[in-house]
Amino acid sequence: xxxxxRWSWTGRRLLPGTSAIQFDSHPLREGNKERTLALxxxxxxxxxxxxxxxxxxxxxxxxxxSKYDHLGQCPVELFKPAFDMGLHMLEIPEEYGGAGxxxxxxxxxxxxxxxxxxxxxxxxxxxxxxxxxxxxxGSADQARRFADIIEPGAFAAFALSESxxxxxxxxxxxxxxxxxxxxxxxxxxxxxxxxxxxxxYVGIFRTADTGNKxxxxxxxxxxxxxxxVGAHEDKMGLRLSDTSTVxxxxxxxxxxxxxxxxxAGFKVAMNSLNLSRAFVATLAAGIMQRALDESVSYARIRSxxxxxxxxxxxxxxxxxxxxxxxxxxQVLIHNTMTMMDQGNLVRKEGAMTKTYVTDALxxxxxxAVQVFxxxxxxxxxxxxxxxxxxKVFQIFEGTNQIQRVTIANELDKEYxxxxxxx
Numbered sequence: 001x002x003x004x005x006r007w008s009w010t011g012r013r014l015l016p017g018t019s020a021i022q023f024d025s026h027p028l029r030e031g032n033k034e035r036t037l038a039l040x041x042x043x044x045x046x047x048x049x050x051x052x053x054x055x056x057x058x059x060x061x062x063x064x065x066s067k068y069d070h071l072g073q074c075p076v077e078l079f080k081p082a083f084d085m086g087l088h089m090l091e092i093p094e095e096y097g098g099a100g101x102x103x104x105x106x107x108x109x110x111x112x113x114x115x116x117x118x119x120x121x122x123x124x125x126x127x128x129x130x131x132x133x134x135x136x137x138g139s140a141d142q143a144r145r146f147a148d149i150i151e152p153g154a155f156a157a158f159a160l161s162e163s164x165x166x167x168x169x170x171x172x173x174x175x176x177x178x179x180x181x182x183x184x185x186x187x188x189x190x191x192x193x194x195x196x197x198x199x200x201y202v203g204i205f206r207t208a209d210t211g212n213k214x215x216x217x218x219x220x221x222x223x224x225x226x227x228x229v230g231a232h233e234d235k236m237g238l239r240l241s242d243t244s245t246v247x248x249x250x251x252x253x254x255x256x257x258x259x260x261x262x263x264a265g266f267k268v269a270m271n272s273l274n275l276s277r278a279f280v281a282t283l284a285a286g287i288m289q290r291a292l293d294e295s296v297s298y299a300r301i302r303s304x305x306x307x308x309x310x311x312x313x314x315x316x317x318x319x320x321x322x323x324x325x326x327x328x329x330q331v332l333i334h335n336t337m338t339m340m341d342q343g344n345l346v347r348k349e350g351a352m353t354k355t356y357v358t359d360a361l362x363x364x365x366x367x368a369v370q371v372f373x374x375x376x377x378x379x380x381x382x383x384x385x386x387x388x389x390x391k392v393f394q395i396f397e398g399t400n401q402i403q404r405v406t407i408a409n410e411l412d413k414e415y416x417x418x419x420x421x422x
Contacts, residue, residue: 041108045105045108048105048108048109049108049109049112051085052087052109052112052113053112055081055082055085056112056113056115056116058081059078059081059082060113060116060117060120062382064078065116065117065120065240065385068119068239068240069117069119069239069240069385070239071239072232072234072235072239073239073240074119074123074196074197074240074241074242076197078120079120079123079124079153079155080153082124083152083153084153086099087109087124088124088127088150088153088154088155089147089150089151090105090106090109090128091103091106091128091131091132092131092147092150092151093135093143093147096143096144096146096147096148097147097148097151098147098151102337102341103275103278103279103337103340103341104334104337104338104340104341106128107278107279107282107333107334107337108282110124110125110279110282110283110286111282111283111285111286111289111333112286113286114282114283114284114285114286114287114290115286115287115289115290115293116290117240118237118238118241118283118286118287118389119237119238119239119240119241119389120240120241121283121286122193122238122241122283123155123193123194123197123240123241123242125276125279125283126155126156126157126158126193126194127150127155127156127157127194128276128279129156129158129193129202129272129273129276129279130146130156130157130158130198130200130201130202131146131150131156132271132272132275132276133158133202133217133259133268133269133271133272134146134202134219134259136268136271136272137217137259137260137264137267137268137271138219138259138260141256142219142256142257142259145219146200146219149199149200149221150199150200154198154199154200155194155197155198155199156194156198156199156200156201156202157192157193157194157195157198157200157201157202157246158192158193158201158202158272159189159192159195159201159202159203159204159220159246160172160189160203160204160269161189161190161191161192162174162187162188162189162190163188163190166191167398167399167402169204169212169266169269169270170211170212170215170266172187172204172205172206172215173187173206174186174187174188174189174203174204174205174206174248175187175205175206175207176205176206176207176216176218177207178207178255179252181254181255182252182253182254182255183205183207183218183252183253183254183255183257183258184250184251184252185203185205185218185220185226185248185250185251185252185253186248186249186250186251187205187247187248188230188245188246188247188248189203189245189246189247189248190245191233191243191245191396192243192244192245192246193241193242193243193396194241194242195229195242195243195244195245195246196229196232196242196244196246197242198222199221199222199223200219200220200221200222201219201220201222201227201246202217202218202219202220202259202272203217203218203220203248204216204217204218204265204266204268204269205217205218205248205265207262207263207265208262208263210263212266213263213266214263215263215265215266215269216258216259216260216261216262216263216264216265217258217259217260217264217265217268217269218253218257218258218259219253219257219259220248220251220253220257221253224251224252224253225251225252226248226249226250226251226252227246227247227248227249227251228246228247228249229244229245229246229247230244230245230246230247231244231245232244235392236388236391236392237385237387237388237389237390237391237392238389238392270347271345273397273398274345274346274347274350274351275340275345275346275350276350276397277346277350277351277353277354277397277398277403278333278336278337278340278346278349278350278353278354280354280357280358280393280396280397281329281332281333281336281353281354281356281357281358282333282337283393284329284357284358284360284361284390284393285326285329285330285333285357285361287361287364287365287386287389287390287393288322288325288326288329288360288361288364288365289326290382290386291322291364291365291367291368291383291386292319292322292323292326292364292368294368294372294381294382294383294386295318295319295322295367295368295371295372295383296310296319298371298372299315299319299371309371315371318367318370318371319367319371321363321367322363322364322367322368325360325361325363325364326360326364328356328360329356329357329360329361332352332353332356332357333353333357335349336349336350336352336353347406347410348406348407348410348411351398351403351404351406351407351410352403352407354397354398354400354403355400355403355404355407358390358393358394358400359394359400361390361393362390362391362394365383365386365387365390366387368383368386368387369383369384369387371383
């Protein structure tokens with residue numbers, strides 16, 4: 001299934017309009033020596049990624065990234081160039097003022113940004129986690145209102161987790177009580193990415209005491225009375241990303257802010273997360289690319305026993321394994337993104353992609369530190385930060401353990417009634 005997108009650049013800002021681009025065209029030209037790894041980009045995609053790289057070179061310098069990693073802060077002003085460029089509007093459909101790019105192309109953008117700082121990339125990506133809930137379950141009016149909030153330069157947050165509701169999302173205790181044409185939202189959400197900087201939330205609240213079927217989804221504007229931000233998590237990694245507690249104290253929202261039917265919130269959340277898990281993998285691939293780049297470069301200039309360490313077989317094995325992990329991860333991500341572009345909700349495939357790639361990430365960054373030896377654990381070198389940034393990828397958007405349960409359950413359904421043997 002081909003997905004055609006219309007977009008153009010005015011200066012450095014991505015805008016809908018003027019020229020149609022087929023994103024499923026991948027011409028292979030004889031003699032092309034450019035490194036493409038698993039993906040052969042179209043010329044338009046190459047141009048787009050080059051612009052993103054130029055932007056990141058100017059905005060996410062090593063000094064800036066190191067500063068905010070040390071401070072553990074998410075400075076909103078650092079995202080103004082991204083807003084000016086339109087990176088916060090990539091997934092928003094054209095009819096609502098966005099670029100309407102396919103998942104496979106936006107994945108390339110955020111993977112590239114993650115090479116510079118995954119915390120910065122995930123801050124932008126998290127807006128789209130909330131957006132997907134609106135697009136999957138909301139009305140055209142809700143989608144337009146969401147886009148109108150984001151367009152001037154703003155963030156969104158997806159508010160599901162609570163202190164006792166992490167992997168067990170059905171244990172949400174925050175409530176939404178019907179009051180005429182409104183709902184009153186009360187509860188505390190924890191570990192919310194963009195929690196303190198979001199201008200709009202998509203939150204999951206309990207409307208009935210009936211387990212998963214008692215949850216409902218709501219779009220909640222930050223301007224509503226009763227919303228406050230609690231503790232900001234002092235994290236091991238992704239320190240440029242904001243992770244906060246958000247409190248809803250009798251927040252009144254109109255029933256028109258409910259996304260989908262009452263009781264459909266669990267399904268809304270799971271479908272949105274199914275799509276989002278592949279994006280977790282794209283960021284992980286960006287970190288892997290950076291780890292490989294740094295490791296090969298270092299191994300070529302670091303000498304022991306009068307020769308570069310890249311000449312030693314033990315180091316070669318590590319570098320080769322890192323490259324294999326990155327290549328296979330990119331293939332899997334691209335396949336899953338293509339399925340998503342075709343309308344598949346990738347319940348099994350998203351779980352497989354997230355699990356495989358983020359597990360591979362741990363091996364890659366561990367080997368990167370090993371290649372650097374003692375310098376690998378020094379903050380003077382970049383791989384120490386890459387290792388800190390990586391661990392949480394096995395945890396958020398559903399732990400890799402629960403992803404394996406999901407995969408096995410889907411296999412059980414697929415094989416039900418099938419006769420094995422040929």
